[in-house]
Amino acid sequence: MTARPDSLTTTRSGAKDEWWRSAVIYQVYPRSFADADGDGTGDLAGITARLDHVARLGVDAVWLSPFYPSPQRDGGYDVADYRDVDPRFGTLSDADDLIRTAHDLGLRIIVDLVPNHCSSDHADFQAALAAAPGSPERARFHFRDGRGDDGVAPPNDWTSMFEGPAWTRVVEPDGRPGQWYLHLFDSSQPDWNWDEPSVRADFEQTLRFWLDRGVDGFRVDVCDAIIKAPGLPDWPHRTKGVVEPVDGVMPPMWDQDGIHEVFTSWRSVLDEYEGERILCAEAWLAPERAARIVRPGEMHQAFNFRYLEQLWDAGDLRRTIDESLAANDAVGAPTTWVLSNHDVMRHASRYGYDGPVELESGVGVDDPQPDRTLGLRRARAATTLMLALPGSAYLYQGEELGLPEVTDLPDAARQDPVWERSGRTIRGRDGCRVPLPWTAEGPSFGFGSSESTWLPQPAYFGEFSVEAQEADEGSTLALYRRLLALRREHRLGAGDLGWEPSSDGVLVIRRPGVRVIANVTASSVALPDGRVLVASGPLEPGVLPADTTVWLEVVE
Incomplete structure (x- = not known):
């Protein structure tokens, strides 16, 4: 178990510090952050060695994507053991060192919890395969007899989020075709049956295992899918992106009422521990549905994927900001904001x-390519707007460098399971997971000592490296550091948001001590007088260029 410094547990008055209401949290994808042992794959020791970079950014916490034992058929989200570290990433001792170092730097650590499914290599699933239909071992998963003559058809019409059917038929121990098991994702990721008390008890043990080691919370993967509708009824509709009702009915595999009982029990476990340990929900739900997950006594936060999905359009952005704040204010919860993560372009x-x-579909070299200059200019403007909003914000590793999606990955290098399951028509998420560049030159641009990495880096990555941007006051890295320092100085994570009148395509927001103006158009507009605190791009006197956001000082 690692020690937790007092500064991370309580305020000076002794009251609990609800840090999560305004925190900026930085996502680390372990395979792609930093490689300490030179095998071309990132690891925990590599993360620990580079945590000073994260601390210097000015964030409050680090969220680690899965580092558990896994065959890596879905980037670690196919967990074979929830209470250990994959040897590719290190050891439990390395995890303890990482947590301790983070705390010494004033950073909290959030780890992934993957409760909807496990790896087919998990000991419990292997036991279920060896057991008979109707056995306690199979009851921990969704095993069903097939439909039709001799059960040759799947039990229902559900489809996988990774394309193809959501069911796979097993061969029974006697060699005959047998039952089917449910997997909302890859066939190597069987869904747990959360109606089974033993599954619930086992996950509470996992929570305690990591809480005892000092973690500050959990980002809960696909949390809205753990409870399925009774009887697993057919659902002939596709669900991609934010999930919403069809004819007033939620899909039977998403956002069922039974999830709230589970979340309440998890919250009670976390509340037993010193300090503010948190739960953040990954649920692709509309704001009013996601807000139900963060009601008092349930989770602390839920990702705001409606905001992530928005186009660069002033009207849509304002509408989503208002709807998100209203939905979460109604239940006394903070709103979160996010623009990138390991699952999206x-x-x-x-x-x-x-x-x-x-x-999530990815881009190949033969697909229409993004305008890299336009994309970065808008991305910097979007981040400058996002970090001025009240609530908590999530950043994805490399976005502080302005890293683009890698769109020229060789198809032979792709590892996202959707590539094969879609018949090689959907390239998937590998383009946002390419290992980070730390230096302008050298083996793997400083990612590690190996010349090659688990996903190949493009030749241009060195120009986006930390080293290349350190001395450039106009770099994206410098912008992020400035934004985060000002956000903290002006306490922009808390307080109210007010809109000021503006011309079409321009957003003007009043925050404590700051006036935020975002020009979401293709033309320059007039810039009011005022001292510029930070701007997403170069300014000319009295002019706010297209696709640019500025913070002006307001003297209260």
């Missing part, structure tokens, strides 16, 4: 397109 690239893009 980096916003420095998707803003390089005019019009909607498929967030």
Whole structure:
């Protein structure tokens, strides 16, 4: 167990510090952050060695994507053991060192919890395969007899989020075709059956295991899918992106009422521990549905994917900001804001397109390419707007460097399971997961000592490296540091938001001590007088260029 410094547990008055209401949290994807042992794959020791970079940014916490034992068929979200570290990433001792170092730097640590499904390599699923239909071992998963003659058809019509059917038939121990098991994602990721008390008890043990080691919370993967509708009824509709009701009915695999009982029990576990340990929900739900998850006594935060999905359009942005704040204010919870993560096209690239893009489908070298210059300009403006909003914000590793989506990955290098499951028609999420560049030159641009990395880096990555940007006051890295320092100075994570009148395509927001003006148009507009605190791009006197956001000082 690691020690927790007092500064991370209580305020000076002794009251609990609800840090999560205004925190900026930085996501680390362990395979792609930093490689300490030179095997081309990131690891925990590499993260620990580079945590000073994260601390210097000015964030409050680090969220680690899964580092658990896994066959890595879905980037670690196929967990084979929830209470250990994959040897590729290190050891439990390395995890303890990382948590301790983070706390020494004033950073909290949030780890991934993956409760909807596990790896087919998990000991419990292997036991279920070896057991008979109707056994306690199979009851921990969704095993069902098939439909039709000899059960040759799946039990229902559900489809996988990774394309294809959501059911796979097993071969029974006697060699005959047998039952089917449910997997909302890859066939190597069987869904747990949360109607089974033993599953609930086991996950509470996992929570305690990591809380005892000093983690500050959990980002809960696909949390809205853990409870399925009774009887697993057919659902002939597709669910991609934010999930909403169809004819007033929620899909039977998403956002069922039973999830709230589970979340309440988890919250009670976390509340037993010293300090403010948190739960953040990954639920692709509309703001009013997501707000139900963060009611008092349930989770602390829920990702705001409606905001992530928005086009670079002033009207849509304002509408989503208002709806998000209203939905969460109604239940006394903070709103979160996010623009990029390990599952979607980096916003420095998707803003390089005019019009909607498929967030998780990826881009290949033969596909229409984003305008990299336009995308980065808009991305910097979007981040400058986002970090002025009240609530909590999430950043994805590399966005502080302005990293674009890698759109020229060789198809032979792709590892996202959707690539094969879609018949090689959907390239998937690998383009946002390419290992980070730390130096302008050298093996793997400073990612590690190996010349090659688990996903190949493009030749241009060195120009986006930390080293290349350190001395450049106009770099994206410098912008992020400035924004985060000002956000903290002006306490912009708390307080109210007010809109001021503006021309079409321009957003003007009043925050404590700051006036935020975002020009979401293709033309320059007049810039009011005032001392500029920070701007997302170069300014000329009295002019706010297209796709630029500025913070002006307001003397209260």
